[in-house]
Amino acid sequence: GQNIDQPTEMTATEGAIVQINCTYQTSGFNGLFWYQQHAGEAPTFLSYNVLDGLEEKGRFSSFLSRSKGYSYLLLKELQMKDSASYLCAVLGGGYNKLIFGAGTRLAVHP
Amino acid sequence: DAGVTQSPTHLIKTRGQHVTLRCSPISGHKSVSWYQQVLGQGPQFIFQYYEKEERGRGNFPDRFSARQFPNYSSELNVNALLLGDSALYLCASSSGQGAGDTQYFGPGTRLTVL
Numbered sequence: 712g713q714n715i716d717q718p719t720e721m722t723a724t725e726g727a728i729v730q731i732n733c734t735y736q737t738s739g740f741n742g743l744f745w746y747q748q749h750a751g752e753a754p755t756f757l758s759y760n761v762l763d764g765l766e767e768k769g770r771f772s773s774f775l776s777r778s779k780g781y782s783y784l785l786l787k788e789l790q791m792k793d794s795a796s797y798l799c800a801v802l803g804g805g806y807n808k809l810i811f812g813a814g815t816r817l818a819v820h821p
Numbered sequence: 822d823a824g825v826t827q828s829p830t831h832l833i834k835t836r837g838q839h840v841t842l843r844c845s846p847i848s849g850h851k852s853v854s855w856y857q858q859v860l861g862q863g864p865q866f867i868f869q870y871y872e873k874e875e876r877g878r879g880n881f882p883d884r885f886s887a888r889q890f891p892n893y894s895s896e897l898n899v900n901a902l903l904l905g906d907s908a909l910y911l912c913a914s915s916s917g918q919g920a921g922d923t924q925y926f927g928p929g930t931r932l933t934v935l
Contacts, residue, residue: 814862
């Protein structure tokens with residue numbers, strides 16, 4: 712079956728660092744994506760990992776371990792505008808459909 | 822460049838009615854995927870189209886159908902609406918080629934079924 716797990720909610724302080732974990736079990740794997748979604752808006756692309764290791768993009772970094780079925784999104788120097796849901800999604804299924812987790816709601820407070 | 826556009830933004834229907842949602846992909850993209858997102862959940866895959874052909878279908882009833890036009894825009898149709906069809910319907914655009922094909926989402930259509 713297809714299963715993607717991530718924590719439901721997290722809270723963090725402005726200026727701090729937060730790590731959002733994601734574990735997955737899927738049939739087929741063509742990479743793992745992280746999207747950010749503010750309430751009532753569409754998901755916006757943050758990062759893509761297909762090989763093991765860390766990908767860094769400004770304040771955001773994403774890590775992948777294919778053997779462990781594990782990824783994390785690291786957000787540094789948190790800002791209030793980072794309060795949003797973060798969606799972990801695996802690209803697979805033979806024709807590149809995205810399989811999403813339920814999302815992690817991050818609340819950043821002063 | 823314009824991003825993915827969807828229309829309408831919001832829609833209110835009653836049970837039993839049908840609805841048509843529209844999507845225009847990013848210029849140059851040939852693949853469109855449709856997702857349903859219920860409040861508090863991640864998006865669920867409905868359909869994927871590439872070059873006007875259905876490439877894949879998720880676990881949705883036959884009341885859901887879609888098509889893609891020669892200009893790569895797409896329509897999602899839902900017949901015999903149920904209360905449970907109330908959701909945000911997202912369209913995602915991608916090149917349709919290669920592994921790791923990034924999908925970019927439109928603003929969505931918020932459908933409410935009363």
